[in-house]
Amino acid sequence: MADLLNTAQKRTVLGHPAVLYSDRTIAIAITFNGDGKTDSGPGGIARSLLAAQDSKDGGGSYEIAIWRQDSVVPDDAALLSVAAKVLPTIPGRVNG
16 A cells, blocks of 8 residues: 555555555535525645554554544654554454
8 A cells, every 4th residue: 555645655554555645635615504505615734644464464454543633743653552452352363
């Protein structure tokens, strides 16, 4: 995936190949005053981690994304901290 994502940064996370990348979210606004109007536009910036299911990168991946509502890119340390807690708990994931 790193070759397909222009801004990807290759990493190793918990012994698995991974990439970090950023992208915009989409903001959707719905009014509940009876007129049913909706609006959409660019949202905040998401920072994502795409990690291989196994250490040999034999196929399959898990993706974790965090985002902010302002225009600031989320901190990589926060994303990696979430990944370190969440990834080992996924049923069927090969650890190490």
